[in-house]
Amino acid sequence: MKVAAVMSVAALTLAACGDSGNGSGSSSSSSSTTKKSDVKVGMAYDVGGRGDQSFNDSAAAGLDKAKSELGVDTKEAAAVNGENEAAREERLQQLIDAGYTHVVAVGFAYAKSVGKAAKDNPEVHFAIVDDASDDSKGANVDQITFAENEGSFLVGAAAALKSKTGHIGFVGGVNVPLIKKFEAGYIAGAKAVNPAIKIDSQYLTQPPDFSGFGDPAKGKTAADGMYQKGADVVYHAAGGSGGGVFTAAKAAGKLAIGVDSDQALTAPEAVRSVIMTSMIKKVDVAVYDFIKSASEGKELTGNNIYDLKAGGVDYSTTGGQIDDIKSKLDDYKAKIVSGEIKVPVTP
């Protein structure tokens, strides 16, 4: 019986896959009849691709919005774990060769390959998410970065306001400058509320070992340690390892803070109650902006920073757990937007 059930579920899944494939095919053809745009967007995802419930999905949401509202043609490709530079260059080049006029690369791993492809193909426009280095610089490159430190400041303040023990934690996936930016903002925000607060920081792996973004067991171990030592709120910037942080919070009966998307909506149902807020990074907004202004004939180039002021980062209120401190957080938000508070980028 059970085997039969599984088989039928598998069959349904296969059918569902088939459906979605057909759906996307038909929608792209129908869009060409309704509203035709000259902009053809190729999107190269980071490891995980569409459906990772995080970073890549956020970029995909921006692409989907552009597709339905602007009628652009799209094509997608995803990276695989541990691939080399040549594979990324190849992926971008394939999109260009297929006639895509605008290429969006998701993730700082693409920095070098975008820089190279932009030089080789001056007529194609590029966007890279999470990189503003010289590697990807070019006259035809939109370098999209976010002020993660500003968003993290707000959730850090929320953590300090909600902490009863005066002790909070931060779990970073991999010890890279990008994640340090999260840590720096979080610490600054917590200290702004309570200068005497104790903050434990822990990174799961060191580069070039990037397994810290996908190892829930390690995330759980690190968070367990923090909760047992007295921390009562832990913020994670650890991608897929964050699931372990939520499990640990649930087991300890304490709180956690999500990252990138509103995780109180996307995390497994059993742990949603421990996620008091999430630091949201609106990759979708940035991707949509790039495509929209391209379709209006105005190409975005240079480093476009999506900060708190531009609405690129924010905190979530799903679940209503931080409704009581919302006014205080919005005060901090106003001060950051006005420039009264400068949030550091390194801890």
Add this chain to the structure above:
Amino acid sequence: MSATGLEVGTQAVADRPKRRRFGLREWSIVAIGAIAVISVLRLVTGADDIASSGALAAAIGLAVPIGLAGLGGLWSERAGVVNIGLEGMMILGTWGAGFFGYHMGPWAGALGAIVMGMLGGLIHAVATVSFGVDHIVSGVAINIIGLGVAKYLAARFFNGLPGGGPTQSPPIDSLPDFTIPGVSDGLGTIEKKDWFFVSDVAAVLRALCTDVSILTIIAVLLFVATWWVLWRSAFGLRLRSVGESPVAAESLGVNVLRYKFLAVVVSGGLAGLGGGFLALVAANIYRDGQTGGRGYIGLAAMIFGNWRPGGLLTGAALFGYTDAVQLRGGATVHAFLLLFAVLLVAIGVWQIVRNQRVVQGGLAIVVGVLVGWWYFAVDAVPAELTGTTPYVTTLLVLAFASQRLRMPAADGQIYRKGEGH
């Protein structure tokens, strides 16, 4: 036959020099000694997390997958097949646990993990035993295939499920875990007293009887069962003889290829269960890349343990413990510097006084003094280095225990049926 040894042809095979047997008594002395050392270190450095029940429980959780992978390696290598494909088999196991665990419950997940791991083992067995492919080549291929297949299957079957995606499965229900009610709390009270040695023993016992997953208990039973089967049964004797001297085994009527085949498939099943533990107990989810190289570490733990279950268990526990304390952060790794310094100086003195090895001894003392200076000079070890704690510790223990490793004599050799005739 002579009185001193067995004569084969004209060559005399001397009896092995008598060595102390490492029995239960020696093991308990080592365990008590280790707790005492840690206890002293805790009092001297004030790093409380060094022997907390939380750290030890985390250590158990991290040690089990490594231990199961190593146990898989043990079965395979005892039968003479090097299994570097453990990582790939673990990855298959994580997917099996995610898929069957989601659809049919966590117990089916554990079974699914074993079956997927066995499939990996089967490929390795067919390649190495049936077709005589080089063991390393086949193992590396399994690692790559395992990764690719799991990714493909995850994208195919987890996409679109609630909470699932190409890189992760929907959440899986938990397996039961056990706490001994009164005992756990009582020990917790003693642990909090901070008494020398007593509190540390209480912490160890508390970790052993609080929230212990059923899969952890099964893993321990598998260790005992493996020891009994391989070292106490006729089947095990034949299996090991295949790894030591397949020609001799075949001349005595043992079906060498069948034993090797079976051992490699069992090996895959154990590694798969190790992956299943990661998905079912450590995370409640299949996640792309969640094995993080634990298959290789399991293999290292097995070599560290001299191809014996007890040694392997020690190696896995050491790895799990050091990994747990470095992940939990705090001052523990810094406290370890002091331990390393003292150990290194002790090794140096030992080498000079007992073995007259002045150069090695001097070197150890110099390094030990430098590490000691480092301990006193800084307040914390840089984050970039704390992650290396498990590896440094293992190297040190290997140096301290002096190399006396002996792998199965025919390990890694390709055997063809009837080769000896």
